[in-house]
Amino acid sequence: MGASARRRRSGRAAVPCPFGGPEVDLKIEPGPLRESYVSARPFPHIALDGLFADATLDAVLAEFPRPEEIEWAAFDNPTEKKLGYRYTSPLKPRLRDFLWEMSAPPVLRFLETLTGIEGLIPDPYFGGAGPHQILPGGFLKIHADFNWHPLLKLDRRLNLLVYLNKDWRQEYGGELELWDRDMTRCERKVLPVFNRTVVFNTTDFSYHGHPRPLTCPPGLSRKSVSFYYYTNGRPDEERSAPHDTIFRKTHERDW
Numbered sequence: 699m700g701a702s703a704r705r706r707r708s709g710r711a712a713v714p715c716p717f718g719g720p721e722v723d724l725k726i727e728p729g730p731l732r733e734s735y736v737s738a739r740p741f742p743h744i745a746l747d748g749l750f751a752d753a754t755l756d757a758v759l760a761e762f763p764r765p766e767e768i769e770w771a772a773f774d775n776p777t778e779k780k781l782g783y784r785y786t787s788p789l790k791p792r793l794r795d796f797l798w799e800m801s802a803p804p805v806l807r808f809l810e811t812l813t814g815i816e817g818l819i820p821d822p823y824f825g826g827a828g829p830h831q832i833l834p835g836g837f838l839k840i841h842a843d844f845n846w847h848p849l850l851k852l853d854r855r856l857n858l859l860v861y862l863n864k865d866w867r868q869e870y871g872g873e874l875e876l877w878d879r880d881m882t883r884c885e886r887k888v889l890p891v892f893n894r895t896v897v898f899n900t901t902d903f904s905y906h907g908h909p910r911p912l913t914c915p916p917g918l919s920r921k922s923v924s925f926y927y928y929t930n931g932r933p934d935e936e937r938s939a940p941h942d943t944i945f946r947k948t949h950e951r952d953w
Contacts (some may be wrong), residue, residue: 722799723751728812735812735897740878740885740905742813743898750860754796755893759862761790762829762921770831777945779836779911784824793923797828800858800925809927812897815855818927823849825926832872832912832920839945840877840907843900843926846940852928854900861890862921870914877905881946890920900926901936905946 726749735744763770768788770781786794799805801820810816821827825847832838845854859874866872866889873887874896888896898904912920 722796722802722805723754724804724808725749725751728808732812732814736814740876741899741901741903743876743886743896743904744812745888746895746897748893749895750893752893755860755862757792758796758923759864759892759921761793762831762862763789763793765831765833765919777839777841779832780838781831781833782826782828783830784826784828786824786828789829793829796923797824797925806927809856809858809897813856813899815899815929817929818856819850819852819929821847821850821926821928825849827924827926830922830924832908834914834916834918835911836920837909837911838907839909840875840881840905840948841943841945842902842905844940844942845900845902845938847928848940850928852930853932854926855929855932856927857896857898857900858925858927859896860923860925861894861896862892862923863890864892866891866914866920870912870918870920871910872908872912872914872920874906874908877946877948879903879905881905881948884948890922902938902941902944909948 726746731744736742738744765781768783770783773780773782786797801822806818806820810818826844843854843857847854868889872890874890875884876886877884888894898906914920
């Protein structure tokens with residue numbers, strides 16, 4: 699079904715993960731998960747439950763802006779209906795700090811160990827990343843992401859998505875779908891529950907999204923914070939000309 703992991707529990711006192719630090723405290727050891735990550739289908743990925751302390755994300759969620767609270771970038775077209783925000787200064791301090799903490803060396807070392815991709819570089823501009831929010835009826839059709847940072851002149855290599863949705867029910871929808879390279883089937887669905895983090899390789903064929911309109915009650919939304927990581931160059935078999943997001947139709951009616 700794909701790679702997944704949950705924070706280990708035992709009767710012993712918790713031992714701090716060596717990949718954590720003063721910037722961010724990561725609760726899962728990445729090394730033992732690398733093989734599962736790289737062999738996951740339909741492309742390298744993993745879903746991690748409890749990567750962060752619940753209290754850390756409680757504080758982030760408490761400061762997550764409501765739809766009317768800031769000037770979100772609103773996307774409303776046949777391929778996506780969502781809210782995004784890439785600026786940090788108007789955000790409240792704990793959410794803003796979390797965005798910067800995810801660019802710190804402990805996080806980069808964690809991701810390099812987990813994925814085997816070395817020399818990861820965070821995006822200080824948060825282009826396309828940052829807080830995201832999808833309201834009832836919203837969606838994001840299946841797509842492959844843009845592959846090149848036009849300002850940094852770097853190749854996009856990893857996505858990291860942190861979900862913030864407490865008491866999220868299956869019937870609300872909003873599952874992250876991962877599709878095979880030929881776009882013939884969905885090979886994994888991930889429910890966007892609180893303190894679940896998804897990491898996956900970004901290539902021209904890492905097709906993902908949540909294509910079905912959200913069915914949560916009014917007043918709720920699908921909240922996440924996304925981070926993108928880059929390298930200077932990429933494997934030859936992944937090279938292609940710079941491009942924007944590539945949306946794909948599924949076998950079902952899309953748009």
